[in-house]
Amino acid sequence: MHVSDDLHVSDGAPVAEGEAQEENDSLILGEGDASLRIGMRQGDDAWIARHIDKGYAWLPxxxxxxxxxxxxxxxxxxxxxxxxxxxxxxxxxxxxxxxxxxxxxxxxxxxxxxxxxxxxxxxxxxxxxxxxxxxxxxxxxxxxxxxxxxxxxxxxxxxxxxxxxxxxxxxx
The missing domain is CATH 2.40.30.160 (Elongation Factor Tu (Ef-tu); domain 3)
Structure with missing residues (x-):
């Protein structure tokens, strides 16, 4: 899944829930047990399974x-x-x-x-x-x-x- 042609969503290391930070031209959103990285492609798509399990809907x-x-x-x-x-x-x-x-x-x-x-x-x-x-x-x-x-x-x-x-x- 991608946000735009230039930005992608990928899984990241744990960051406190609700915390947001910038790192290397990426926005990192904390989820407690993990984080979302929005920026250039890094990491994997494990966040998709986690968001399905938690009911965090991304709309097509x-x-x-x-x-x-x-x-x-x-x-x-x-x-x-x-x-x-x-x-x-x-x-x-x-x-x-x-x-x-x-x-x-x-x-x-x-x-x-x-x-x-x-x-x-x-x-x-x-x-x-x-x-x-x-x-x-x-x-x-x-x-x-x-x-x-x-x-x-x-x-x-x-x-x-x-x-x-x-x-x-x-x-x-």
């Missing part, structure tokens, strides 16, 4: 402007507050939150084949989610997806011939 271009904070489970990160603040869509997001109307949430799924980031998931011809990130662990690809709550009740579902195993959720 196809998902930009499509998802509200509850779908990304941002409240658990302290990244959004429904009691105060102002951001585009805040009024709608707060209404959905307090009325229990938001029916899509962040999930980790394992699949038989690698899913494409930005790919819409369909079950019985109905769109039920979108793939945000994916990483291949040996022969079992793992992805971070936003999925309809009705679909995540089952441990396994099939989307366009691909079996998805819902592993966990980040819903509050």
């Amino acid at each position: 271009e196809q998902a930009l402007g499509m998802l509200l904070p509850p779908a990304l489970s941002m409240e658990r990160l302290g990244a959004v507050s429904f009691d105060k603040g102002c951001f585009p869509g805040q009024e709608i997001a707060a209404r959905l939150h307090f009325l229990g109307g938001h029916k899509r949430h962040l999930r980790i799924v394992r699949s038989d084949v690698a899913l494409q980031e930005g790919h819409s998931l369909h079950v019985d011809g109905r769109e039920v989610g979108i793939v945000l990130m994916q990483h291949t662990y040996s022969s079992s690809p793992t992805s971070l997806v936003v999925l309809d709550d009705t679909m995540s009740q089952a441990e396994t579902l099939e989307s366009e011939g691909i079996r998805l195993h819902v592993l966990s959720t980040f819903a509050e």
